[in-house]
Amino acid sequence: MAKLAKLDDIVSLCKRRGFIFQSSEIYGGLASCYDYGPLGVELKNNVKKAWWKSTVQMRDDVVGLDCSILMHPMVWKASGHADKFADLIAECKKCNSRSRVDHLQDKDAEHSDEHTTHADIDAELATAHDMSNKVCPACGAVGQFTEPMPFKLMFETQMGANVDDSMLVQLRPETAQGIFANFKNVLDSTRVKIPFGIAQIGKSFRNEVTTKAFIFRTREFEQAELEFFCEPGTDEQWYQHWKEARFNWYLDLGIKKENLHFRDHDPDELAHYAKACVDVEYKFPFGQGDWQELEGIANRTDYDLRQHQRGIRSLNNWFESDKDLIRTKLIEESEDYLKGPLSYFDDQNKKRFIPYVIEPSAGIDRSALAFLVDAYDEEEVRGETRNLLRFHPALAPVKVAVFPLVKKDGMPEIARRIYDDLKGLFNCFYDEKGAVGRRYRRQDEAGTPFCVTVDGQTKEDNTVTVRDRDSMDQTRVNTTQLRTFLREKLDL
Template sequence: MAEVTMDKIVSLCKRRGFIFQSSEIYGGLNGAYDYGPLGVQLKNNIRDAWWKEMIQLHDNIVGLDASILMHPRVWEASGHVSNFTDPMVDCKQCKSRFRADQIDLNAPCPVCGNKGTFTAPRNFNLMFATHIGADVDAASTIYLRPETAQGIYVDFKNVVSSSRVKVPFGIAQVGKSFRNEITTKNFIFRSCEFEQMEMQWFCKPGTDEQWFPYWREQRMNFYVNRIGIHPEHLRWHQHGPDELAFYAKDAFDIQFLFPMGWQELEGVHSRTDYDLTQHQKFSGKDMTYLDPETNEKYIPYVVETSAGLTRNVLMALSDAYDEEVVAEGDIRTVLHFHPSIAPVTVAVLPLVKKDGLAEYASKLEHELRDDFATYYDQSGAIGRRYRRQDEIGTPYCVTVDYDTMNDNTVTLRFRDSMEQVRVPVSELVATIKKATKDYKRV
């Protein structure tokens, strides 16, 4: 196992079209990234796996896609207007900005080295403010949402009255959120624009104590069993009294061993009835739930599972990355993605371009498109083409050679083992599907 560094991940992402710095030709925009052809596919695959896990494989979870722009009172109710701040200092010499809690204010500036040049700390709200309508004044100020969860709370009553769900039930949402981070670092780990996958589980007060461990287990299972992350790269971190929000009963983070160390990937939080109660107070609207069987009226408690989709992408890349010595002096870079999230599932390669092999392979690639994300590559030596697919994490390569023309069999090569087997074309789809179902991470 080679050491996985952030530099290696960033370099591979740029080289192979996973992730680019935003606005690169203008010098880049700090904390913003573009997902290239392979990156957007990887991100969508992880999103789809999560959506399927939540909506399709669990009872009583429905989806939602709330607006990024919301009424400004939402963020007063949620506490973001008054509390969602970081203490900030500026270096008077070089104008660099730092989080006061992340640097030693008595030490020299980490950028220019000048001493004693920091401004006094002041609180800086992390929400991006903008204006709606033609007038630019305080009354027109709105925010880009800093989290997706509030859209779920605000629509709670709409979902209950329109979709016949009964407590306990969940509302799941994937979408973009925005935070004006003072210090962005570690590539896509902390960016100003990011994507979240959140589910709020509404349950009867008291039953949250059973649901909390249930959702913790479900979420860890997703990473290990559904998208094939190494269990030894995942761990739990329970929030201590100093980390816990004042309204929260309990909170655990799933941490992943990123190249820069253990960091939060997802939070599973027991949030009580805090958010719905706040919205009832601020909106003046009744947020209670009427149990149709017992006629009890209450504001449900919430267990939240809140994952970073863009952090999931960084996790998938870091967990999959390896450099393997194939033979003396021959090292291959390989991404061991689980086949369910790999941007390309099957690459089809003619051994040579001539004698009808390219035409056969191209036709086969078209036929496979209905079942898999495919890629066709006819240029270069076959060994080099395998390596290109290894580097982007393609789990299966199909090679069309001269025997294919006679007996309609192809070589199926497995990325992880580099093993090659001969398979009749008629059995190819079933063979690949079975291999994906039985896939075990190396």
């Protein structure tokens, strides 16, 4: 029986065994930033590899991409992030709750202006906001607000070493826009035909108002995103397809079924671009055992490609607004937008359309955390606690550890040869120090699926023992068959 892991146990194990450290720890840490240690980087890379394998390698209809983190600022105007990511917030002095200023309602008003546009932050700040009559939606206090303060959810930086000459650019808040911006490049260079997808793994940055729970919500994080382009009308079918495919991916990599479920978004929580969205949620051991999002699968419709068709025609407005994204006006969609540069021509049916997009968007860091938490186990063995990580072999940082039973009688030399032979196939670890039982247990805690041990019998009949992490059972295998045996067991 798997023990329910406490987050503290996981954090402690991560530090102790070199999975995850806090960033800049020797300086007291930097909030919300974490580093992956020697075992952690292997785990994380394996998560990415597994995603890439199932999403790109094993499919005939998906190609990969790796975009720069910095993009033309107008990308974020067209995508909507430049506007939607900046708000004026005021805080109620009485109950400390925060509200968007444009959502606040006057004492005598009948309803608030729910859909006020996100205006120029500087202009808004310069405008006097009469807060004296505003009602706090949380506690009902009137006129108790702080001065409005601006919130920018995108990271900004300067491009160009000459400070006077540098341009304000943003760190991408999602990798998806790099895919949309390259849609035409991929079409023109790869002979793909709709339906097809473009996949990408990479870092994104969001100035979250609140970070949370270890590596679960961080301001710098890694995403694995697929934009799957399909003909309008077939979108629902592909939405279902990817829902199922992505859910099974987690199960196939060992996540326990009872810890994973779907949560459909209510229509009013849908993002501005989405027609439908479902989250794959994992039951994390923080909070009150809350279900938390690992991945969102959204039907983004043709919103993004249409927006970029507007964006690329709006460059002059951007220059004329002194490159101020908020003041820049996007040109209205042209009447024949269906024939625009980001449209697709279906040769077979002689049809032109703007593709719909199904987007499975997974958080790599939070997936890695889920795999860690889910694999964590403690069990009683002869009155002692055995800590282990029951990783799926594909995710295990080290696949095989090789030991001499004792450090003498030529055993280390043989073990060393076996190790050298195996390490070209997959990540291996050699250890000859101390008692073999301790070495086994250490590997259990790192999640290593198999330990190969050279003993006295090895010299006589050329066999070694292969010890299984989960059952602790041992099998004798001839060294000539060892590679095949392990490959099969590891499914590599």
